[in-house]
Amino acid sequence: MAELNSFEDLREFEETSRRKTVVIVSSVAALAVSTFICAMMVGNYHLSISQVFGVLFGTIHDDTMEYIIFEVRLPRLLCCFIVGAALSLSGLVMQSLFKNPMASPSVLGISSGAAFGASLALAFGVGGFMGSLMVPGMAFIFCFLTMGVVYMLARTKYGVASNTLLLAGVAMGAFFNGLVSLLQYVVNDDVLSSIVYWTMGSLNGCGWSSFALAIAPLAIGMIIVFILIKELNLISAGEEQAANMGVNVVNVRIILIIATALMVGGSVAISGVIGFVGLIVPHIFRMIVGPNHKLLVPLCIVGGGIFMIVMDTIAKSMFSIILPVGVLTSLIGAPFFIYVMRTRKKEIWE
Amino acid sequence: MQKNQIIVIIVAAVLVVAGIGVYLLATGEDAEKKGLYKLNAVVTEVNMGQCSATPGVIVTLEDMYEAYYGDLVDDTLTIDDAKADTDFWSTYGTWDSLISDNGDGTLDVTVSTSAKGDETVTMSVCDTAVVMGTMYSETMYFLACAENDVEVYSEESYTNAGVKEFLSNAITGGMIYSYFEDYDVEYMLKCVSESDYFDLGVTSVQKVEPEKLASALEDAMSDGNNAVYFASGTRMTADYYDNNVNPCKSTGANYAFFGPTTISDVFSCVEAIGCIMGFDDETIDEVIEDIQLRLYKIYYSVESKTSGTTDTTYAYWESGLGSTVKSSMAKVIVQYLGFDASLLDGADHDLESLLEDNPKLLIFYTNDSRTMDEKMRVNQ
Numbered sequence: 001m002a003e004l005n006s007f008e009d010l011r012e013f014e015e016t017s018r019r020k021t022v023v024i025v026s027s028v029a030a031l032a033v034s035t036f037i038c039a040m041m042v043g044n045y046h047l048s049i050s051q052v053f054g055v056l057f058g059t060i061h062d063d064t065m066e067y068i069i070f071e072v073r074l075p076r077l078l079c080c081f082i083v084g085a086a087l088s089l090s091g092l093v094m095q096s097l098f099k100n101p102m103a104s105p106s107v108l109g110i111s112s113g114a115a116f117g118a119s120l121a122l123a124f125g126v127g128g129f130m131g132s133l134m135v136p137g138m139a140f141i142f143c144f145l146t147m148g149v150v151y152m153l154a155r156t157k158y159g160v161a162s163n164t165l166l167l168a169g170v171a172m173g174a175f176f177n178g179l180v181s182l183l184q185y186v187v188n189d190d191v192l193s194s195i196v197y198w199t200m201g202s203l204n205g206c207g208w209s210s211f212a213l214a215i216a217p218l219a220i221g222m223i224i225v226f227i228l229i230k231e232l233n234l235i236s237a238g239e240e241q242a243a244n245m246g247v248n249v250v251n252v253r254i255i256l257i258i259a260t261a262l263m264v265g266g267s268v269a270i271s272g273v274i275g276f277v278g279l280i281v282p283h284i285f286r287m288i289v290g291p292n293h294k295l296l297v298p299l300c301i302v303g304g305g306i307f308m309i310v311m312d313t314i315a316k317s318m319f320s321i322i323l324p325v326g327v328l329t330s331l332i333g334a335p336f337f338i339y340v341m342r343t344r345k346k347e348i349w350e
Numbered sequence: 351m352q353k354n355q356i357i358v359i360i361v362a363a364v365l366v367v368a369g370i371g372v373y374l375l376a377t378g379e380d381a382e383k384k385g386l387y388k389l390n391a392v393v394t395e396v397n398m399g400q401c402s403a404t405p406g407v408i409v410t411l412e413d414m415y416e417a418y419y420g421d422l423v424d425d426t427l428t429i430d431d432a433k434a435d436t437d438f439w440s441t442y443g444t445w446d447s448l449i450s451d452n453g454d455g456t457l458d459v460t461v462s463t464s465a466k467g468d469e470t471v472t473m474s475v476c477d478t479a480v481v482m483g484t485m486y487s488e489t490m491y492f493l494a495c496a497e498n499d500v501e502v503y504s505e506e507s508y509t510n511a512g513v514k515e516f517l518s519n520a521i522t523g524g525m526i527y528s529y530f531e532d533y534d535v536e537y538m539l540k541c542v543s544e545s546d547y548f549d550l551g552v553t554s555v556q557k558v559e560p561e562k563l564a565s566a567l568e569d570a571m572s573d574g575n576n577a578v579y580f581a582s583g584t585r586m587t588a589d590y591y592d593n594n595v596n597p598c599k600s601t602g603a604n605y606a607f608f609g610p611t612t613i614s615d616v617f618s619c620v621e622a623i624g625c626i627m628g629f630d631d632e633t634i635d636e637v638i639e640d641i642q643l644r645l646y647k648i649y650y651s652v653e654s655k656t657s658g659t660t661d662t663t664y665a666y667w668e669s670g671l672g673s674t675v676k677s678s679m680a681k682v683i684v685q686y687l688g689f690d691a692s693l694l695d696g697a698d699h700d701l702e703s704l705l706e707d708n709p710k711l712l713i714f715y716t717n718d719s720r721t722m723d724e725k726m727r728v729n730q
Contacts, residue, residue: 044703064705067388072701125719132724188532188553190398190715194670197698204700209729216368220361227357255357321697 021295024288028302032081035306039077039313043068044322071207077309079206079214083271084281084308085301086218086263091278092300093225093260096236096293097253098162101340104278105264107166109173111275113146114139114268115199116176119183122194135198136213136269143265146172151257159239160253201274201326203312210270217266224259225297228252233293274308274326276333281307283340385727386704386712391666392418393712393726399533403610403679404485405492405620405637408644409503414687415648418711423651429639432646442649443642445617448608449625457625461607463583465591473604475628476578478570480548480563480603481524482555484535485610486580489623490520491537496636497629508540517541520627522570522577523548533717555581556590564597571603578626583607611678613645613686648686656688665689666699666709668725670718673698687711701727 040056041049045068054060055069087105094103105111117138120126130137153168154160180199184192225232231252234242239249267274285299308325311332315325394417400406415422433439448460455474462468481487491513495502498512507513521542527549530538548566552558563579570577579598586594586607598605606626610619617638624634665684667675676696684691689711693699699707714725723729 044700045706064388067384068702068705071384072705132721132729185557188529190670190717193673197673202698204698205727207729212368216365219364219368223360223364224357227360316700321695322700322703324698 024295025298025302028299028306032302032306035309036077036081039080039309040069040073042313042317043073044316045072075208075211076203076206076312079211079270080203080308080312081305082211082214082218083203083267083274084277084304084306084311086214086221086267086304087274087277088281088300088304088307089222089225089297090260090263090267092282092293092296093232093256094278095282096232096291097256098160098165099236100162100166101283102166102279102337103162103169104276105260106273106275106278107173108147108169109150109171109176110143110146110169110261110264111268111273112173112176112180113149114143114265115273116179116183117142117145118198118268118272119180119195122198123183123187123191133213139272140217140265140269142176143268144261146176147257147261147264197324198272199326200324201272201329202315202324203271203308204316204322204324206270214266214270217262221259221261221263221266222301224255224262228256228259229293229297232256232297233291236291236293272324272326274329276329276337277304277307279340280329280333280336283336385701385723385729387726387728388705389708389710389712391708391710391712393714393722394418395714395716395718397534398715398717399484399488399535401675401680401683402485402677403612403616403619404488405502405616405641406488407613407616407679407683408641411648411683411686412644414683414711414713415651418687419651419655422647423654425647427643427647427650429643429646431650432642435646435650438646438649442613442645445614445621448618448622451625459606459622459626461583461605462609463586463591463607464609465586465588471605473578473606473626474576476604476626477520477575477628478522478577479520479524479627480550480566480570480577480579481521482550482552482558482579482581483525484529484533484538485582485608485619486623487517487521487524487535487538489620490627491517491541492620492637493624493627493629493633496640497633503536508536513537514541518543518546521547523566524550524580525553526551529553555585555594556587558590558593560593560597563594564601567597567601567603571601576604578604578606580623581605581607582609584609584611612682616641645686652686652688662690663688663711664693664707664709665691665711665713666693666704666707667713668718669715675713684711684713 041047041052047065047068051060051065052069055062055065091104094105094108095101117140118135121135121138125134127134127138127141150165150168150172151160153172154165156164180195184195187195231242231247234245234247235249235252243249281304282296282300285296285303289295289299311328312325315323315328394414396410396413397406400410432443450458452458452472456472457475458470458472460468461471479486479490492502494513494516495507495510497516498510500507500510500513517537518541521538524547527544527547529535548569550558550562550566567577567579579594581594595605597603606622608615608619608622610616620638620641621634624637665687667680667684669675674694674696676694681691681694684694693707693709718725
């Protein structure tokens with residue numbers, strides 16, 4: 001970084017940073033739009049590129065084609081985008097709040113809690129009063145419950161230490177995984193396959209109703225994070241410094257945890273458990289643009305959306321069978337997890 | 351304005367907008383124009399317990415035939431017509447016997463497991479059975495109905511004194527009783543009392559606890575009865591073989607494990623189970639011939655209705671959330687009815703791929719708790 005010897009240097013630096021922000025965010029946004037359009041061309045119902053554009057621009061009027069484009073592909077891609085955005089933003093918030101590069105919804109046990117909630121609904125109809133929303137509703141509720149329990153376990157009178165938080169998350173994750181295994185053991189084969197499928201994570205069943213279900217909690221969570229970007233920047237630099245700058249660290253942390261729970265709960269409710277998105281995407285952008293959350297937050301939203309669209313398109317189209325997208329993200333995420341563990345040991349253990 | 355106030359206002363606005371969106375979606379287009387309804391396929395529901403290699407598979411075949419094709423082409427066909435049709439008889443009419451009578455009161459039975467393949471065990475005719483698998487109980491039910499001259503799955507069969515007496519005396523225990531409640535296995539619920547039933551608490555041979563099995567076998571052998579343990583041989587891999595066989599050996603009970611995967615195997619098992627449980631040859635032959643004749647009527651009708659067609663017609667059989675059925679018997683059923691079974695691969699098929707493949711027959715299980723709109727993916 002160049003030396004700042006005068007006020008003019010500072011102004012020039014800020015102007016350069018602002019231009020860089022605009023360029024980077026615009027580029028990623030353009031990439032998102034082009035990825036979205038390309039993904040619209042890909043699907044298991046064979047439509048040529050000209051047919052897709054014809055339907056989109058209204059020059060082709062075919063009932064089935066319009067249904068595929070507007071009722072199947074479009075809502076699915078929108079769900080991919082918001083789920084990817086929400087999961088990556090959740091991961092970013094957790095990593096920044098607790099200053100641990102390994103933190104993510106799956107590592108903190110939230111996904112396991114959500115999986116248990118959904119498994120209860122599938123196995124015994126718990127939450128039946130929610131009707132067709134029984135499974136996503138139970139996943140959402142247990143997501144919140146798990147987040148709360150993990151936080152309470154990790155909290156001490158001196159605050160929340162990141163290692164304690166991770167350990168609490170691992171413990172709760174193991175606990176809920178054990179409960180899911182117990183359910184899988186006692187249920188019949190057909191229920192077992194439903195539980196296993198749900199815990200793998202998939203966007204195959206996502207349509208406009210899924211989008212409508214998830215958009216409210218996801219949007220609320222993202223908006224809260226946006227509003228608290230400055231506070232997040234200060235907290236990630238150090239809680240004492242943040243407090244000295246006038247940030248109510250405890251309140252902000254609680255609000256951000258609630259926002260994270262909303263985003264993860266909303267995602268899990270429509271897509272099941274999709275792991276490692278919250279780990280991979282924030283790290284990629286942190287390596288490109290650094291730790292400033294004014295850049296990281298919009299980039300994680302857009303980048304997470306791009307990542308999920310690409311993964312889902314590969315999962316549904318690249319192989320002879322349709323893979324659950326959660327399987328793919330885990331296969332990619334695990335090696336990345338190991339890479340982060342090995343290259344950022346100092347940050348993890350400090 | 352305070353940040354907290356901004357957050358609350360934005361949250362309220364988002365909730366209002368989302369609520370309007372959900373309301374508009376809920377009152378939107380007619381459900382029957384969406385999802386799998388767009389296929390205009392025939393939709394049928396089948397009983398899961400009658401979709402494996404059991405005598406009840408004939409009911410499934412008849413129901414599915416009727417749902418898709420309608421009436422049989424010729425309901426007056428006889429067993430002699432079936433035997434005269436060499437194409438049919440050579441594939442579906444013959445079977446390999448799993449049992450031979452030694453003439454000294456003992457039987458040599460060929461049992462089959464994944465652990466050890468085919469083995470021959472020698473046993474006497476048995477009075478009681480511990481049953482891990484509805485294939486065995488259903489076969490005994492069919493035989494008891496034939497012996498007492500009542501129609502299977504009829505109300506009369508559930509109240510017939512002879513059928514009830516046989517089943518309640520013969521089936522002394524086995525798989526978890528609640529399975530019969532969950533899957534509406536009426537002949538068990540109405541003929542075998544839960545209080546007299548030794549519940550092993552499991553649904554699979556892989557979960558059998560040896561001590562509990564030994565107790566169940568001793569209970570079956572009380573009053574000097576000759577007992578047999580029936581279980582699925584397909585799932586009996588090396589890890590589970592000893593847990594299932596050693597209790598039999600230690601108590602002196604017999605064991606018989608079969609793994610039928612084809613229609614011909616059904617006949618083999620009917621014969622073997624019938625002989626083991628002491629049914630006479632006439633009764634056994636009656637059950638087998640009845641199934642063969644009903645099969646032939648369907649075969650004849652399908653052949654008549656599909657002759658000359660060259661298009662591939664798919665059937666799609668969903669077992670629940672995210673997966674299709676992939677058992678070999680399910681494929682046999684679907685192919686028997688003239689459909690291509692390629693979609694029965696156990697994998698998830700998204701809506702687009704199903705609209706592309708355009709299956710003409712959609713099959714779900716009767717115990718699938720989802721609503722029909724959910725099964726037909728209306729809200730996707």
